[in-house]
Amino acid sequence: MSALPARPPRITAIDALRGLVMLVMAIDHVRETFYLHLQVSDPMNVATTPPEVFFSRLAAHFCAPVFVFLAGVSAWLYAHPPGGTPRPVRAFLLKRGLLMLALEVTVVSFAWTGDFPLKVVYLQVIWAIGVAMIVLALVSGLRPALLAAIGLVLVGGHNLLAGLQLTPDHPLYLLWTLALHRGWALQDTALQVRLTYPALPWVGVILLGWVAAPLFSARFSARQRIRAFAGLGLGCWALLLVLRGFNLYGENAPWQPGPDALHTVMSFLNFTKYPPSLDFLLLTLGGGLLMLAALDRVDNAMTRVLSTFGGAPMFYYLLHLFVLLAGYQLMLALFGPNQGSRFGVPADHFWLIWLITALLVPALYLPCRAFARYKRRTGRAWVRYF
Template sequence: MSSAIPLQSPGAAVLAQTPAAAAHRSRITSVDALRGLVMLIMLLDHVRETLYLHLQVTDPMDVANTPPQVFFSRLAAHFCAPVFVFLTGLGAWLYAHPPGLTPRPAREFLLKRGLLIIGLELTLVSFAWSGDFPLKVIYLQVMWAIGFAMVVLAFASSLSPKLLAAVGLVIVFGHNALAGINLPREHALYEIWTLMLHRGWLIEDAAVKVRLTYPALPWVGVILLGWVAGPLFGQALDGHRRRRWLVALGLGCWALLLVLRGFNIYGENAPWVAGADTVHTVMSFLNYTKYPPSLDFLLMTLGAGCLVLAAIEFSDNAATRVLSTFGGAPMFYYLLHLYLLLVSYKILLAVFGPNQGTRFGVSPDQFWVVWLVTAALIPVLYLPCRAFANYKRRTKRAWVRYF
């Protein structure tokens, strides 16, 4: 989820008023465009969950029983949350260091934003996923993880960047060592352990149940690394040097991934094995745990994010402008697409009835419908997102900047 936080937007507004604007406009475009790209990929995954939920995908995926088209569609969605959260940290740094102006504290903004996101997860987002009113189950998903990570960053942002880099790296690289430790439900530390490192029920015997699907600790590490990467996008570094740094970081992540994953050394608790054919062998190699995100999962996705940022550093074309429009209104987009999917599904279910057990959905040989529906929804979402993004640039209302 998932960041969909437009923290760079205040910085973008400042850029438009300073002499350095031209030199830095491509940087802002690249960050917004990458955010917009992962948001559209997220749409693909959420359409899959709407029309294909009767055939759920496990985590990590069952390579032997997951069709390749489903596997690689889900694999694409793996890039969303890590890039989202990394860009949240990066955007927070840009907010705190407006070019040409004195640095400002980000604590209040991050704290309010993080608590708002958690509040939305507990209410509007949970309802959008289930359609139940009153709610029967609250799922703490990507929005919870982003909100929690932002609250932590709010209090950590005043600390030394070197310390934050060290803590972020220790979390990202070290949490896999704890992945195999499961605490029983009756253990005194079960709740905090589940919140930080494992999926599970937090509240089961109540009118409203609570289940956590996004353990928060690894995402704290990712947002801290995004924050300490912020200076790469500061005025002191020109676009060519920034691109070289991003390429080096991206290729470095992938090189380390090839070593760790290639020899099944560390970073993923599900080792890869040779499959029945080349496709299934590749699927096994790329089959990483997302909940919580394994080290190999983060090396693959964040490495790709750095390389995409490098590739579009100087891009200013129709594609990047469309992507930037989505990336400039992320919270609005997130809520809009969830409710569009909810309403659309209710209409389909009412018109055609359940055709997959108790649900309406597509059969395994019709997975192409998921891709088609995703493509059709992009222009439907674009116009309201563009209108809201334009409104954000014009208005002085304080609440708008949180969306």
Template sequence: MSSTASLSSTVGFGPAAAAGSMPLAAVRAPRIVSIDILRGLVMLVMLLDHVRETLYLHLQVTDPMTIATTPAALFFSRFAAHFCAPAFVFLTGLSAWLYANPPAGTPRPVKSFLMKRGFLLLFLEATVITFAWSGDLPPRVIYLQVIWAIGLAMIVLALMSGLPRKLLAAIGFVIVFGHNALAGLSFAPDSPLYLPWTLLLHRGPVIAEGALQIKLTYPVLPWIGVILLGWVAGPLYAHTVGAARRIKLLLALGLACLGLLLVLRGFNIYGENAPWEYGATTVHTVMSFLNFTKYPPSLDFLLTTLGTAFLLLAAFERADNRVGRFLATFGGAPMFYYIGHLLLLLVLYKILLAVFGPNQGTRFGVNPDQFWVVWVSTVALIPVLYFPCRAFARYKRTSKRAWVRYF
């Protein structure tokens, strides 16, 4: 089971959140629209992946995917979902810096702010989100997924936020670029190092037996590196940096990431433990090249996804149009959307299971040649989710209730 969300403004970050923490009479600062647009875009891609998990869970994909047995439509749908978690985690770090450094005013302490929101995410993962995935009360299995990883990474960022920015940049780069060198290291379940190593770098069971099991899907170490780099990138959005300069820097960062990817991946040098190979067709060759490990995210995975995210942020800098505003609506209420879409999918699945029965073993699902149903269902659900998100985003902007900012 995977999940790809989280949520920089889950956590009430960014200029709007900063305004929300000021006296109620203060004027709210405007949101940075390009961040909301990118967040909204990857949230819709995330919806596609979660519809796939709802209707196609009987045909799960491996990590990395098995090229010979994975249809192209399934492969590229899953590949598109790879962009969600890195973009959200990076934006979480960036938005945390924006909260700590409001555009008009003196820097504010951020440690307590990050700690509270980090622990909130841990709580939500273990309770509300676990239920939204499984529908079980009480839960039989708790999956520690992306919300858990972001919450824990946020707590680490809180503890490290007072360090010099150059030091944080160095630590972030060492983690993101260096963790692949440790990918082959593992420990037996009876080793005292098994639990910390599983939490940091290898997915696996935390509690494998008993009435309540806990399974870790998102090892947190690489995501700590990503959130630190997001914090370090925060000054790109300082009020002293003009849009033209920011676009130029984002383009340079994006192209540098993708250029490095072509060298490292092209020659199978480093950054992905599953080397690419020529396939029987051009499509299979492309699939092999793009077949990155997500759990934990390999360096090539992060170069691809974050490099593309930088280019999209540059493209969205001046995206003042209907499409941009449509996407920004989702990006303005991410945790509300995240929990809401999981609950909606749970209800719809229960209805389908009751009406049609378990046609795929113990589950209801579509046949392998009906993957188009996943795409059609995703498109149909977008307007269903849009109007509640728009209403909640408007309510959040005007409400004086503190709890609203958490969603």
């Protein structure tokens, strides 16, 4: 008789934090479904963006950086299972990265628009994560100190290049746009490609997750790990206060005093996401590290619910997009367009966005729990990629 090797237990703090940021992300995606007639710029226009919209968008900022950082952590843990010998991770990351690129230009694009991407392809967060995984696969064999240095340079140094623009006829325009600038990568072609998430800073984030992951190994106690994550998180926020407070570096949109304290705070916290500025990443990754410290060794009903979502991230991501697409089409069919050519929530009823999100969570929980359980007990290799 033969037995399958026992799978290492999942780390609750990682799954719970991943689940938390994905649920917060849903607020922004509900907004982009039912509030798209009132779009939000990047960075946001403090003078015209209502506070409830601003802070809902700000909360959603934490999702992508924390998720990409945890992807790097999870990749290292996959390569270094507890109590076992290291296993090769390059092929796994390459295949997973390529799968994410394929999903982005097919299933994900359809889930966002309801149309097959035959003319325009949008490269968003799944594209950025896929590219970051492919790069991590190629460099994972390098020394951790070197990977940490590369990650810090990419995260902290790309703001130096923010003002450098290349014209579409420049031979490096495509590569430059894919790496650092939001906009059209290909426009005057049969198939147009529009980029939302330039990939280079996200490569830096996943590398930092990879080099931070050994804190979860047996070499460190829970107390040491909590102190390290808390110290790193507070260090990120302290550096942010200095850089942002004096408008020194890290954000190309300087803050300025507003007509009241609320708008002054909004201006201070108004960071560029596309590509993520250094200040944006200091805020979000600092908060993520503090949450990792807070969730360590915590096991209760809340963390178990969050871990259910965090344990099946790709399944949750695709499912919630299709649920939102179906819900929007249903509302449009029932009530017709009430905001120009779209159906949407009235501007003075933004609270409905929060309500829709709150209703979405229990609707997604049971399918995600069923898939997470199937993922844990099945031997099918493809399930690991979701």
